Amino acid sequence: MILPEFEYRKPKTVKKALQLYQACRGNAVVYLSGGTDLVPRIKQRLEKPSVVIDLKNITGLNKIELFRSWLKVGANVTLYELKNHPFVKDALPALADSLEATACETIQMRGTIGGNVLQDTRCLFYNKSDEWRKARGYCLKMGGQVCNAVKGAKMCFANYAGDNAPSLITLGAHASLSGIDGKRQVPLDAIFSGKSGRPFALKSGEILTHILIPTIKTRGGYLKIRVRDSIDYPLVGVAVSLVNGKGCVAIGAIGGKPVYFEFDENETGWDQRIAQVAESRVTPVANTVLSPSYRKKMVSVLVKRIARKLEEENKL
């Protein structure tokens, strides 16, 4: 599949990347890192950039370091590097599981944590070739008048299919962003707009530079449902993390952003209760290869499986 024409730029600092973005204003500009999500989207004409700014050569964004009480992960760190970091393996089981479950090992070696978190929402009627979409008529996310997944709907239902954002949310991670107006740090959940059509609430040209994870040892896990177990995006993804009896559940791949809620492990029957709450919080629609009712049911099944694993670990 041949790529459309665009210019390629390779700045060496975040400042230069931001200046370049400003200089190219008026054009369609996209940031590139690993490219495992972006390049297929450009090939399928879901993105039509005139300029691609490659952030891979920016020094400082490819390191994992301890910074005060945070594990500071550069946005260009690959999923494979992060998965093999001793602190992640030892103290952040939900993240270790979700990294392991992301795509396949070869993609993990190229794909970055920044790009994985900022991946676009997906839909059975959107992630198709241009010819397919044209033949059917463009959907809302493509600038059409109506949703092709839910007949007659005037809103988009595409799913945020990132594996790692739900885990990071349960861990209380923050995002560090750099823009033309300066730097800011926000809870990871705040980068999501909640709208499937445009899933992120970043300012124009803003760059995700780091993910900050509290350096607290947690218990937890992540499970997902997918068709091809070796590589696919999640069709349901559930992350659970616990610290000192306080826990958080996040559900991904249903709707435009991960849904999450907190719970207390000391309550009797917490495992059954969080499974029920998790299922009640999601409303899948028929926009994946699995049916909405199956995906909804599997949310509580996955939560129970993780809860069972946690209880077994407790007994050891």
Place this chain on the structure above:
Amino acid sequence: MKEVEVTFTINGEKVSADVKPYETLLETLRERLYLTGAKEACSLGSCGACTIILDGIPVRSCLILTPEVEGKNITTVEGLGKDGTLHPLQEAFMEKGAVQCGFCTSGMILTAKALLDRQKKPSKNQIIRTISSNICRCTGYKKIIEAVMSAAEKMRAT
């Protein structure tokens, strides 16, 4: 659109080429350098037929822009054999009958090579996990896994 000059090392040889800024590495390999070992199948990074090794890491060349590989070191399947002798993985694939139509083979071999380079003695499960990122629609993977295990053994012995 203005072409970009890119210099990189491929199979031990330094190469410079003027390429389109939106050219994939797979296009450059196949259509400029005539290294047709890497194959185009899904073109979206799902199948692994275009796998090459970039600075020791197996990557999908259909997802990489050629300007991204400036100064990098690339190995393709054409660079594995030396002085008329095949790489142990290539030998093992032939011996075990791990090749049928052959379309996935170069990607399989390079993915396996990157694994054996970083891990001398991988378990069967590790081999399955790594190889599962590449699609083969002929062999059912059994022979491929056997071939990688056999090559790993041979490589440890030498």
